[in-house]
Amino acid sequence: MDSDIEKKCLKKGVRLTEQRKLVAKVLSESGDHPDVDELHKRVSKLDSKISIATVYRTVKLFEEAGILAKHDFKGNKARYEQAPEDHHDHLIDINTGEITEFVNDEIEKLQKKVAEKLGYKLVDHRLELYGSKIKK
Amino acid sequence: MDSDIEKKCLKKGVRLTEQRKLVAKVLSESGDHPDVDELHKRVSKLDSKISIATVYRTVKLFEEAGILAKHDFKGNKARYEQAPEDHHDHLIDINTGEITEFVNDEIEKLQKKVAEKLGYKLVDHRLELYGSKIKK
């Protein structure tokens, strides 16, 4: 029943407390990209006493350990998702907020190329598409 | 001596006050991407009485009028630049914070294609590269 996240904590030497296990559990069962408030709400159903400060501390810790990915989409508060095996980017529906993940190797390669042409080693990047659904 | 920004204000019916003119002037003379604090500092040299609230209100107004572009790069406060004629993206030096602008039509096209394949009309996007300088 241990989540992937718990395994990663052990590997990284992150102490596993009851609260951290719950945050890990909720996040590994979330298919979406909740913000801290939403995360706190979900975890509170399992432990009504957990404080939001702990949730903040936990996601920060997990993010620094490479266990979670943090996203600051335009106009929103920070959202989190379990750090994916394989990199992906996001398309955000500007009307509903719905998030779709996508991968495009060609864009990835071009980014690297652009950085190198400018004399940089590409260390990180952010690619977000904002769009509205085409009705058919 | 009127800046481009002043002309745009007239065209958009934005009332031109002394303070707004100064913010416009400073921004059109800035080659970089200052945050509000920095902008306030620069404008204060021309009018020591201008309040930072006015600077905040002005950049928001200008942004909504399409006169300025706002950027929220990772881990930083909001930065502004004069809205460019021709679209460009940014590469941020993770060591120095230095920002380099770039254009890559191929990436632009691919983004549109990706969005369409997912059933969306691309309305906006954000592409930021984070890198470290390659010494040679």
Next chain:
DNA sequence: ATAATTGCAAATGCTTTGCTTGTGA
């Protein structure tokens, strides 16, 4: 045992806002 973690509330940092006075068209 004891160093790390929690909960709480207070503090922070950036940004916005209410209100009174000042001002551009």
Next chain:
DNA sequence: TCACAAGCAAAGCATTTGCAATTAT
């Protein structure tokens, strides 16, 4: 003139932090 803008200080919002009590290893 008079609707709108500026200045100031107070409020807001997401996030962080100090501290005393609790807990994992």
